[in-house]
Amino acid sequence: MILGKIRLLKKELATFSRRERIFILSSMLCGFCICADYALVRPVSNALFITAYGSSYFAYAWLAMIPCNFLLLELYNRLLPRYSCLYLLGGMLFLIALGNGAAFFLLSKEGPYPFFYYIFKELYVMLLFQQLWAMIHATVSFQRAQYLYGLFFAVGALGGIFGSLIPGFFAFKMGSETLLLFSLPCALLLFFFYRSALTHSGIDPLLPPTKKGGVKEGFKQIASSKLLLFILFIVLFMQTSSSLIDFQFNSYLEKTIFQKDLRTEFTGRVMTLVNTLSFLIQTGGGFLLLSWLGLRRTHLLIPLFLLNNAIAFLFFPLLGMITLSFITIKAFDFSLFSIVKEMLYIPLTTEEKFHAKSIIDLFAYRSSKGIAAALILCFQLIYPAHLGSFVTSCLILLFFFWILSVRLLLKRELIESI
Template sequence: MFNNNIKKKKFLFFSIIYIFLISFEYSFIRPASTSIFIHNFKSESLPYAWIAMIPLNFFVIYGYNYFLPKIGSFRLFFLLSLMTIFVNTTSVFYNGRFVFFQFIWKEIYILLMLKQIWSLIHSSIDFKNAKYIYGILFATGGIGGLLGGVVPGFFASNLGSSRLFFVTLPIYSLLILIYFKAYYYSNIFEKKENFDKNIKGYFFTLKNSKYLIFLLLIVLFMQMSVTLIDYQFNFFLEKNILNVDLRTEYIGKLTCIIHSITIFLQLIGSFLIIRFLGLRKIHLIIPLSLLGNLILLLFKPTFFIISYLFVYIKSMDFSIFNISKEMLYLPVKIDEKFRAKAIIDVFSYRTAKGLSSICLLFVGFFNMNFLIFYFLLMISIIWILSLRFLFKEHNLLGYSIL
C-alpha cells in the first residue's frame, strides 16, 4: 500500500494511460494480422501456427525469467518493446511469409506487455481497493480497444491492411516513457526489485503450489474454449467474406462491439457483480454460461451465431474472467506476481492454443467438425469441477472467496 496518496494517484494515472495505449495499438494489429494470415495461409493453417507458438512461448518465458533478475523489469520491458516495433514495422514491407511469425508474436507480446503492468499493479494495490480499481483499469483497456478498432473496422479498405502495422512505432515509443513513470511510482521501485535468481525453480513453482496449479487450469480451460471458438469463427469468416480488406473491416467492427460490451461489463463487474455475487459465483457463471451458448450453437450453426459466440467468449474473457482472475493473484508473493504469473498468463495462455490445435488437427484429419462442440462441452464440465479445488486452496491462503 502506498505511503503517499499523491504517489498512488500518479501510479494509477500512468497505469491507466499504459493500458489504454496497449489496447488501442492491439486493436489495429490483431484484425490486420489475422486477415493477412488467412489470406496467405488459409484458416486451415491456424492450428499449425498455434502449435508453433508453443516452443516460441517456452523460449520467450524462459528468457523472460532468466533476464528479469539480471536486468530488471524496466530494461526487460524496453527490449521487448524494441522487438515488437521491429516485428510489426517489418510486416508492413514483408507481409508474405514473415506474417506467419508476426501472427505468432502478436499473440505473445500483448500478454507480456499486459503482464508487465499488472505485476506492478498487484504489488501496489491492496485487496480492498482492487475490487473497484481493477474494473476501471480493465474498462480503460476496453475504451482503448474500442477507439482503436474504429480504424480497421471502417477504413481498412482505404488504408490497406498491412499499413495498419505502422501504428506500433509511435505507440510503443510513447509506452516506454509511460511504463517508466508507472514503474517509478509503484511499490516495486520503492522496495527495490529482489527476484529469485534460480530460473529452474520458477518453472517448477507451480508444482509446489496447488493454488497456482488450479489457477493455471482455469486459464487453460478458458483459453482452450476461446481458441476452439476462434477457429470456428475464422473458418466461417473465410468462407463468407473473400476480400482480405473487407475481412479486416468485419473483424474490426466485431472488435468494436466486443470492446463496447467489455467496457460495460468491466465497469459493472468491478463494483456490482463482485460485490453482490462474489468471486466464487462469478467463476462458476463463466463456464455455465458457455454451456448455455453451446446449446444454441448446436441447434443453429450459422455464420451469425458463430459471430455472436465469438463476441460472447471474447467479451467474457476480456472482462469478467480477467477481472476475477487478476484478483486471484493478490495472495501470492511479489516474486510470483512477476515470474509465476508470466508462466500462467503468457505461457499457459498460448500453450492452450497449441493443445486446442491438436484437437483441431484431429477434427480436420477425420473431417468431423461437430467434435469441436463436444470438446468444448467436456472442457466446460472439467472447468466447473476444478473450481471447487481452487476455492479451497484460495481460502487456505487467508483470503475468503465469497
C-alpha cells in the same frame, strides 16, 4: 444496496494520495496503449493469415507457438534478476517496434511472413501484459483490487475500442499492411506511462524485480501452491475454449467474406463490439457482480454462461451465432474473467508474481492454443466432414470440466486466505 456500494467506492477513491492517483492513472493508460495496439494489429494479422493460408492453418501456427513461447519464457525469466522492469520493457518495445516496422514492408510480399507475424504479435502482447500486471500486483492490495481492477480493465477496453476502429473503418481505404504503422506511437506512449507508473509504485525502477531466475523456479512455485494450480487450470480452460471458438469464427469468416481488407474491416468491427461490451462490464458490472455474488460464484458464472452459448451454437451453426459466441467469450476474457483471475494473484509473493505468473500468463495462455490445435487436427483426420460439430462438443465438455474444477478446487477456505 447497489447505490450504497457506489457511494462507498467514491469515498474510497477520495482517500488516495497523489502518488497513488498518479500510479493508478499511469497504469490505466498503459493498459489503454497495450489494448489499442492489440486491437489494431490483430485484425490485420488474422486477415493476412487467412488470405495466405486459409483458416485451417491456424492450428499449425498454434502448435508452432509452443516452442517459441517456451524459449521466450526461459529468456524472460533469466533476464528478470539481471535487469530492472523499465529496461526490460524498453527492450521489448524496441523489438516490437522493429518487428511491426519490418512487417509493414514484408507482409505484402510472398513468403512465410504472415505465419511468423501471427506468432510474433500473439507472443509480444502477452509479454507486455505480464510486465504491466506484475507491477500492479506488487502495488495494489486485495481490498482495493475489488474495484480498481475493473477500472484498469475498463480503460484498457477503451483502448481496444479506439484501436479496433482504425482497421474497422480504414482497412479497405488504406490497405491492411499500412495500419501496422499506427502501432509505433502506441509503443512510445506505453513506455512513457509505464515509467510514470513504476516511479510511483512500490518497486525500485532501477533494480531487478527478483533475485532468482529460470523457468524451473516458476514451475516449483506453481507445483507447491493450490492457488497457482487453480489459476493454471482456469487459464487453460478459458484459453483452449477461446481458441476453438476463434477457429470456428475464422472458418465461417473465410467461407462468407472473400476479400482480405473486407475481412479486416469485419473483424475490426466485431472487436469494437467485444471491447464495448468489455468496457460496460468493467465500468460497473464486474464490481457489482463481485459485491453481489462473491469471488467463487462469479468464477462459476463465466463457464455456465459460455456453456449456454455452446449448446445454442450446436443447434444453430450459423455465422451470426458463432459471431455472438466469439463476442461473448472475448468480452468475458478481457473483462470479468481477467478481473477475478488477477485478484487471485494478490496474496502471492513478489517472486511468484513475476516467475509463476509469467509461466501462466505467457506459457499457459499461448500454449493453450497448442492444445486447441491438437484437438482440431485430430478431428480433421478422423471426421473432417463433421469438424464443426466435434469442436462444439469439445467446447461443451471443456465448460463442464471448468465448472467442476471451480466447485472442487476453489474452496471457501482458499478464498478466505486471499
